[in-house]
Amino acid sequence: MKPAKFEYHKPETLDEALTLLAEYGDEARVIAGGQSLVPMMNIRLARPDHLIDINGIDDLSQIRLENGSVAIGALVRHREIEHSAQLAQACPPLPAAACNIGHYALRARGTIGGSLALADPAAEFPLMATLLDAEFVARSGAGERSVPSHEFFVSVFTTALEPEEILTAVRFRTLAQSEGWGFRWFSRRVGDYALVNAAAIVALKDEGRIHRIAMVLGGVGATPVRLTGLEQESVGAEASAGWVREISSAAAARVEPGGDKHASAEYRRELVELLLAGALEDAIDRCRGRQAA
Amino acid sequence: MNRIAFTLTVNAMACEVVAEPRKLLSDVLREDLRLTGTHVGCEHGVCGACTVLVDGAPARACLIFAIQMQCREITTVEGLTPAEGLSPLQQALHEEHGLQCGYCTPGIITTFEAFLRENPKPTDDEIREVLSGNLCRCTGYANIVRAIRKAAQIMRKGTAA
Known part of the structure; x- marks a missing residue:
């Protein structure tokens, strides 16, 4: 049409x-x-x-590293994030998310601002924004305000942006040297939105105990779901294979995914358990790798 | 109708267009500029048949309004075809039987012209990942992958010489 x-x-x-x-x-x-x-x-x-x-507005296309965070302009294309050497260093979950979006030609044109303002609950950048405590910079004629990710995503395809506001940039926290990350997803075809996706950041101390942890799930609700309760309960736990299994099945029991023609609620729950476990394993492995290095 | 006159640069030629802002680049290329090598499949960005190059980067012509492309360089499959004969990618698709009906072929050629420039020596996995953005209902893809691998080889020799 x-x-x-x-x-x-x-x-x-x-x-x-x-x-x-x-x-x-x-x-x-x-x-x-x-x-x-x-x-x-x-x-x-x-x-x-x-x-x-807004494609002609130059100052929306920059990636700027700041102290402990990285500000990405709304017009930065997925492929720039995918290939950015400074992001691969400072915030590797973002390139990992970008290279998974849609297809090659779509990544050359699609923008991070567009993806976030669309707010598909299974999309990669909303997931990462929720994982990385993103701050959204919204501008209107009246001025600028900063919206945290837990307020920005309101519901499916719905954000806290007002009709007269433009999302100009998003600020993500960078990863500390002691942190490892993981990102897993499942979709039936390459390029589709995930049925479920999961991402985690872990920092260990005292011979493998959880020091800091962040976990997020996509595709299980109207917005990405941060597992704040489980994060708090996990601090101090020994990051063993048994703990990974425990926490993943606890997450699967707590989320309330909907069922639709793409997957039943039960199937999504199984994916949560599998994918979160994978994301945590990757995060712990990377964390140990960084400590060894 | 709110038709507007503007200029597009297509295959290194300046083209005057008079069209409504809502007219898709794919339709302007085919109907106004008679460049029917760009095929239209799904019109929502899924099939890849309408892929063209915008400033050298692949883009779905059905997801761009032509009016947005002023001051951009657009390249279609016509612009990638030599005056005589075929490009290495076209020749390899022909030799390896990488097409049957040919509907998806122009989109595959534009996509991989860009990709092979960026990655001249791709693995089969990388070729398949990129090819996942172009639907082909005839070949089963195996011959397309073989053709792209062959074209990459020929193009590498071409730049080395």
């Missing part, structure tokens, strides 16, 4: 874009890579009257 009629705007600066957005609000959509918005327009699930193309 073909998209419905719209008026096209190509602002050259962020201020210009914000003025347009203030004027048109709900009637406008911002287009970055367009890899999710244009399919929705083609099948007319989205019919904006105004399309605001």
